[in-house]
Amino acid sequence: MARSVTNQRKAINTAAAWIIGLLIFFPILWTILTSFKTEAQAIADPPLFLFFDWTTENYSTVMERSNYGRFLWNSIFIAGGSTILGIIIAIPAAWSMAFVPSRRTKDILLWMLSTKMLPAVGVLYPIYLLFIQFGLLDNVYGLTFILMLINLPIIVWMLYTYFREIPGEILEAARMDGAGLKSEILYVLTPMAIPGIASTLLLNFILAWNEAFWTLNLTAAKAAPLTAFIASYSSPEGLFYAKLSAASTMAIAPILIMGWFSQKQLVRGLTFGAVK
Amino acid sequence: MGQIQLKQVQKKFGEVEVIPPLDLEINDGEFVVFVGPSGCGKSTLLRLIAGLEDTTGGNIEIDGADATDLPPAKRRLAMVFQSYALYPHMSVRKNIAFPMKMAKMPEEEQNRRIESAAKALNLTDYLDRKPGQLSGGQRQRVAIGRAIVREPAAFLFDEPLSNLDAALRVGMRMEIGELHKKLETTMIYVTHDQVEAMTMADKIVVLQAGVIEQVGSPLELYHTPRNVFVAGFIGSPKMNLIEGPEAAKHGAHTIGIRPEHTEISTTEGLWEGTVGVAEHLGSDTFIHIHGIEGCDPMTVRASGDVAVKHGDTVYLTPKADQIHKFGTDGLRMS
Numbered sequence: 001m002a003r004s005v006t007n008q009r010k011a012i013n014t015a016a017a018w019i020i021g022l023l024i025f026f027p028i029l030w031t032i033l034t035s036f037k038t039e040a041q042a043i044a045d046p047p048l049f050l051f052f053d054w055t056t057e058n059y060s061t062v063m064e065r066s067n068y069g070r071f072l073w074n075s076i077f078i079a080g081g082s083t084i085l086g087i088i089i090a091i092p093a094a095w096s097m098a099f100v101p102s103r104r105t106k107d108i109l110l111w112m113l114s115t116k117m118l119p120a121v122g123v124l125y126p127i128y129l130l131f132i133q134f135g136l137l138d139n140v141y142g143l144t145f146i147l148m149l150i151n152l153p154i155i156v157w158m159l160y161t162y163f164r165e166i167p168g169e170i171l172e173a174a175r176m177d178g179a180g181l182k183s184e185i186l187y188v189l190t191p192m193a194i195p196g197i198a199s200t201l202l203l204n205f206i207l208a209w210n211e212a213f214w215t216l217n218l219t220a221a222k223a224a225p226l227t228a229f230i231a232s233y234s235s236p237e238g239l240f241y242a243k244l245s246a247a248s249t250m251a252i253a254p255i256l257i258m259g260w261f262s263q264k265q266l267v268r269g270l271t272f273g274a275v276k
Numbered sequence: 277m278g279q280i281q282l283k284q285v286q287k288k289f290g291e292v293e294v295i296p297p298l299d300l301e302i303n304d305g306e307f308v309v310f311v312g313p314s315g316c317g318k319s320t321l322l323r324l325i326a327g328l329e330d331t332t333g334g335n336i337e338i339d340g341a342d343a344t345d346l347p348p349a350k351r352r353l354a355m356v357f358q359s360y361a362l363y364p365h366m367s368v369r370k371n372i373a374f375p376m377k378m379a380k381m382p383e384e385e386q387n388r389r390i391e392s393a394a395k396a397l398n399l400t401d402y403l404d405r406k407p408g409q410l411s412g413g414q415r416q417r418v419a420i421g422r423a424i425v426r427e428p429a430a431f432l433f434d435e436p437l438s439n440l441d442a443a444l445r446v447g448m449r450m451e452i453g454e455l456h457k458k459l460e461t462t463m464i465y466v467t468h469d470q471v472e473a474m475t476m477a478d479k480i481v482v483l484q485a486g487v488i489e490q491v492g493s494p495l496e497l498y499h500t501p502r503n504v505f506v507a508g509f510i511g512s513p514k515m516n517l518i519e520g521p522e523a524a525k526h527g528a529h530t531i532g533i534r535p536e537h538t539e540i541s542t543t544e545g546l547w548e549g550t551v552g553v554a555e556h557l558g559s560d561t562f563i564h565i566h567g568i569e570g571c572d573p574m575t576v577r578a579s580g581d582v583a584v585k586h587g588d589t590v591y592l593t594p595k596a597d598q599i600h601k602f603g604t605d606g607l608r609m610s
Contacts, residue, residue: 172328173361177422178349178378191365
């Protein structure tokens, strides 16, 4: 009796998980489908699901009109650069918070996180002025720097959580063995935290890749990443859903593929420390 | 050389003073054991010597030079931790090589020392394994190997055997003892197990609440404990401590008598009591006797074949010259 209830429950849970999963994935699926329709089919009423004349015309048009390669390179540079820079800064910060905490460490961590609660637009004006002042507008380095700052609290938090799992005695052993601070972090802490660092890298790469507010507001032509590439199909010529969908698909494809291959690492990273 | 001197060393965590100012001298080549109950400050004291904790006051001198403010790396001390603290991502070889790599020792010399340490510690076949693939005893040997290759001024052991099972512990105890005889290097060993302290030490430091209760050789502590605490802590089973009228008869506040210094008889004796639990170890029997005023139960060591059972009435007579007397302040009366 108990067993049948369990099985029934299991079936319901599985079905619910599938429904939620499909609901979340549906907009992406719809975007991908729309990218293979003509503009007329894209706005057809009732909407066409699978039975339409599949065409790759939108992709050729998008490729002709925009320099996809440059946008892609900018995205890789900005997302990759900001993540790596963030990790380099965050490792020593997380080390000190995890292993030599002061009475104020928890406050500092919370304060850092609180900066993420501020609406980004609230600091747009001062940042914009600073960027003008330093000549960083429409500059990949400027954008890399600002995205690094935006994601730094999350990187520090994640690394802090992983580092807390590493027994302090091992680092003390390294100190006794003659390791200075640099050697301790380089030869002992970092290799032991590789899984944690890898998932932090992945997650922040994705966050930086998808970041749209700063990338749209601080770039024009030279430094624009794929978010700007999508945006360029959304407004000026009216609504071209099919081309917009093609551009979106091209923008999300690289990160989607990367996410697919690293999902195990990502899930482990996001649930790290939850179960001991 | 490995002479360590603590002068008025003090440690506070915030407002809490865990180690009031204390003095201690550890001579070159000595095997010193810090022993005391949990939370007595013995590990903290070791960590102060190691440099893993900062002192609040006082000085630590190593070979005559002030080391109070030196980082752990500069003190020429090696430490073996309770959890072994091996580097899980490195092979046994790399674990042992790590301190030499940090000291930028030539590779040939590193290999020579690794081979000789591995041979001495029976690790030759395991050099390419990761710590996760080793048993507890092997891991502890790797930790010791990592410590000896540096040829430090002194070794610090922080309860190194507490994670091992009983049989392995006895074996490792002997191996560490042998190692000390061979290397003749100063060793400071922290344990809460007084058997380890008695069997291994040249000198025992008994600590309670951060205060040194007594310093001396194992037998000195056993035969002439300075106070009631040391009397009760050193020796297994514990010394019987008797207060009240029986003690007053000897002009003391407390008298102590070890289990082996009491005669047991079924017919006559000074004190009458009832047999409670009897622990038969084969060679000896430890009998817990109830009903003796001022000490309940009293433990007595009898021969392995003693014929008493639960509920029997027995008579006890302490050996008069083996009675320890303590005053109201807890100190030994001469």
